[in-house]
Amino acid sequence: MLRNTLFTVSLALVLAGCGAKGIDDPANELPFGNVDAPSPGAQVKAEAVIAGWAMDDRGVTRVRVYVDGHLSSAGVLNQARPDVSKAHPQYTRGTHTHGFALTAGFDAPGPHTIVVQAVDTDGATRDIAVIPVTAVEK
Amino acid sequence: MKMSPTLASGTGQGERSLARWNGARGVAIAALAAALSACAPASGVLDRANELPFGHVDQPVAGATLPALSPVSGWALDDRDVREIRVYVDNHFINSGRPTQPRPDVSRAYPRYARPGHRYGWTLLLGFDAPGPHTVLVQAIDSSGAARDIGVLSVTSVDK
Numbered sequence: 001m002l003r004n005t006l007f008t009v010s011l012a013l014v015l016a017g018c019g020a021k022g023i024d025d026p027a028n029e030l031p032f033g034n035v036d037a038p039s040p041g042a043q044v045k046a047e048a049v050i051a052g053w054a055m056d057d058r059g060v061t062r063v064r065v066y067v068d069g070h071l072s073s074a075g076v077l078n079q080a081r082p083d084v085s086k087a088h089p090q091y092t093r094g095t096h097t098h099g100f101a102l103t104a105g106f107d108a109p110g111p112h113t114i115v116v117q118a119v120d121t122d123g124a125t126r127d128i129a130v131i132p133v134t135a136v137e138k
Numbered sequence: 139m140k141m142s143p144t145l146a147s148g149t150g151q152g153e154r155s156l157a158r159w160n161g162a163r164g165v166a167i168a169a170l171a172a173a174l175s176a177c178a179p180a181s182g183v184l185d186r187a188n189e190l191p192f193g194h195v196d197q198p199v200a201g202a203t204l205p206a207l208s209p210v211s212g213w214a215l216d217d218r219d220v221r222e223i224r225v226y227v228d229n230h231f232i233n234s235g236r237p238t239q240p241r242p243d244v245s246r247a248y249p250r251y252a253r254p255g256h257r258y259g260w261t262l263l264l265g266f267d268a269p270g271p272h273t274v275l276v277q278a279i280d281s282s283g284a285a286r287d288i289g290v291l292s293v294t295s296v297d298k
Contacts, residue, residue, distance in 0.1 A: 023231070024231055025231065026230050026231050026232070027230070028231065029230060030226055030229040030230075030275065032229070066190055069189040069190040069192070070186055070188070070189060070190075071183075071184060071185070071186045071188070115190065115286070124231070125277070125285040126275075126277075126287065127287040
């Protein structure tokens with residue numbers, strides 16, 4: 001009886017926590033943001049720092065960096081950006097931690113496309129930048 | 139060592155109870171695993187071999203003037219499969235669906251991603267709750283849960 005109850009509660013928590021309904025919630029807003037570096041057309045080394053910021057009405061849980069359509073790195077917001085709080089006061093959620101600094105790796109010199117995405121607490125995902133760059137060394 | 143009948147009998151009951159418990163626990167674990175995999179395709183999203191989907195919005199075009207209810211259509215491709223197309227208006231979710239329409243022209247343009255049936259085309263309805271300028275964003279989601287914006291369009295809705 002106790003085991004059944006525990007299982008039912010666990011299953012309910014798992015299903016409630018998965019956010020399956022959240023991503024279809026019309027009240028939820030897509031996250032938004034910007035990549036400050038590198039700039040479009042930049043020449044970059046084999047490993048480049050991708051820095052920027054992201055915000056959301058409910059919260060950003062993840063930032064993902066893709067190179068040529070493949071995941072390169074992922075992380076969380078961990079940089080203080082009071083300037084972003086000042087620019088978008090309705091999305092601060094009581095913190096200035098809106099910035100990220102991640103890396104992108106390039107396996108060959110030449111042109112590449114970086115896509116940076118922000119993911120919110122409901123799983124809603126948005127491209128916050130698409131940046132063409134050129135890797136100049138291996 | 140010879141067991142006493144009482145102990146042997148007791149052990150048998152214990153084994154049966156244990157088997158029942160293990161069976162119930164197995165079902166519970168399987169159900170939890172199924173629930174987790176259904177709601178969180180996180181491992182697929184983090185698969186570095188997986189490619190982001192891509193595509194195009196054919197209609198409407200950027201700058202278009204549209205009635206309050208308008209179709210939005212286009213195509214999407216992926217190295218694995220496109221699971222869903224999602225449409226947002228002014229950053230809020232509006233509608234979703236699957237690619238169901240044959241687009242052999244897309245297969246010809248991207249033969250590396252072609253699949254039998256060529257069903258890469260999609261058409262969804264777009265609703266605007268007020269006249270004026272709006273931003274339409276269309277995303278493709280692949281079978282691993284990876285998402286990509288395939289169109290961001292500024293349009294103007296002219297009637298309610």
